[in-house]
Amino acid sequence: MRLFEDRLFQRFADRALMTMTGGGAEYGECALAASRITEGDADSWHREWTATADMVAEWGGRSDEKGHAVSAAEAYHRASTYYRVANFPLFGYPVDLRLTETFRKECEAFERMAALRRLRPTEVDYEGVELHGYLCLAAKDEVRPTVIAVNGYDSNLHEMYWSHAIPALKRGYHCLLMDGPGQGRTLIEHGLTLRPDWEHVLGPIIKRLLTYPEVDPERLAVMGWSLGGYFAARGAAGDPRVKALVVDPGQWDQLELLREAMSIPAELKEALPDLDPDVLAPYLEEALADRIHHWELVQRGQWIHGAGSPAEYLLDLARYNISEVVDDIACPTFVATTESDLLSARAGTFFARLRCPKTLKAFTRAEGAAGHCELWNRSRFTQQAFDWLSETLRHPVEPPLF
16 A cells, blocks of 8 residues: 655554554555645645545544534544645644644544543643543443553554544453653643653543543543553553553563664763763764654654753653563553664563563464554454453453444
8 A cells, every 4th residue: 555655654654544443544545645735845835635534534524514513523534534644744933824724624523533432632731731542442331351452652542532532442442542641732732742751641641530420430441552652551550449450562662762772972871861962963864864764853853852862862762661660560561663663672671670460462474463563464463452351350351342
């Protein structure tokens, strides 16, 4: 399903294409947008994905006006995906006004879909700021086990609806979707950047979640994907309210990953993270000449971390360490490791250090599940993770709700 020769643009397009399995996109609509885009041109990318999203949102509105709730919700879901994908090339600080406007449309489309399905808007008070989210209910007024979906790096709760909520709802779980600092609305509208001590984020989220009568406090699971695997583990450590933890992938200290991946002299690797950014900067120039690395380090990394340079961003990332709390993870834990995924490189180290009941599952190319977060065979991950979760929480699998 290759739509672009440009590697960065294809990577962005994949973020729409992968959601087809959950109704988040249609290939024909993605191909239509791609056919009108000039390779490598961020302006045409944003314009054409937005135009496609506008078209599909209008279709949803027509069905909505006539009371066709299912058709309307399906169209709104796809429109929200296309608005989200439109914004990827515009990442960075200061925030492009086009990005904020398109994000507003993305939120509006998702909110319209949420109103037609069992998605209850919720807010969490986090250090004086309201974190926005949705409690997705598998069954109204019924007490059920609940999954807290923990987001990753450049995603948001709208994408997690596809990756986490839909699989959870099909199996009779409630699911909470929430953007934390450095993610989605919290970053774009409030300017809050990422932090490594996610226990200070997850704690208030759990406190709010347990005020809902539908949530079974004895069957509360936390599931994180991408860098959210780190955040979920940090948040679950030492919190007895968490009864099961799923990390996809399992991760260790980002400092070790950086030392392994960065092409810098050995003495500088050993000095990390206590380096002057100006000393590190010259070694990043070659990487920054590549469009993908420039987007990762400058547009995404600096913005999300609130850093002033790529070097400052990487030195901040080196503070994201799990070793200091891993011994405090007490609940049963499912650790995913995925072939051809750099972020999985230390999953074995994390797994070995866990002192709780634990399960390690490797996802491979042989089963079509290689690559970051098994995005091209997400069904294989959800099968393994949710089967384990249902056995761990003693929750029988129920007939699909949709």
